[in-house]
Amino acid sequence: MDGKIKIGIIRVLTLENKYDLENHARIIDENGKFRENIEFVSRCIEDQPFGIHDDETLNTAVPKIVKLAKQMEKENLDGIVISCCADPGLKEVEKEVKIPVISAGRECSEEALKLGKKIIAIGITAEASEHLKELLGNNLFDYYNPQNINSTLDLNSKRGRKSVVDSAKKAYRCGSDCIMICCTGMSNIKIAEEIKSNVDIKVADPLESIASKIKKVYDL
Known part of the structure; x- marks a missing residue:
């Protein structure tokens, strides 16, 4: 893994199964053929068993996403993906971290x-x-x-x-x-x-x- 770019993928659906958690990373890798260059680190926010599907679940998720993004930066990751089309916490995360933020x-x-x-x-x-x-x-x-x-x-x-x-x-x-x-x-x-x-x-x-x-x- 030495020398690879490390990118954190934030999932907004709480997942216990590691295979399911890493599925977005596999699909992104499949579409970009990144195996030689990138290591993906997949994490999910807590207590969102149905993900984000309305204003309430979005507002609840934002501080969790910001916290996880800041943690990933502290772990010296080179970038963050917010893997949700609502772009929850995007503006807040970009204010809090200095690494690139990509959002679905x-x-x-x-x-x-x-x-x-x-x-x-x-x-x-x-x-x-x-x-x-x-x-x-x-x-x-x-x-x-x-x-x-x-x-x-x-x-x-x-x-x-x-x-x-x-x-x-x-x-x-x-x-x-x-x-x-x-x-x-x-x-x-x-x-x-x-x-x-x-x-x-x-x-x-x-x-x-x-x-x-x-x-x-x-x-x-």
Whole structure:
């Protein structure tokens, strides 16, 4: 591991299983082929068994994320990834640490804006957040919360996957030219691949976007 860049990945869903905890790191690595250059260190915040899915869970998570980010900097990590499309604590973390901070929502929105001008965002919250509206501006064509999807855990079923794909089909029919996936849990189940096999539309995926940003920040 000597000589490798060390990047901390902050998960906002509390996970006890090490394999599950490190899954975002594996997907980011797969999309960026970083094995030779980067060591990922995955940690999760405490007491968030359903992750972040509304204002209450977001506000509760922010101080935990800031605390974990500061701890990672003290451990001499070279960067931090906030692996959540709500970008919880992003502004606060950037004020508290001096190392680069990469965050799923910001990076995915930048990718979506490169791909299209009529972006339909698909997420797990009931409505589009003000943060998402700021990120996409007038290019936010619409926002969909798939049927029966209220937290990231609801994605781990055939019904959950179908509901997301059905929303993508609806987006296409409504004239969207790009879908922005607004939940890293959707990246976690690689739903972008399934969407593109069913719908002729461009898809901005948060974990893929994080991989692209890492390449840019660390000149890889």
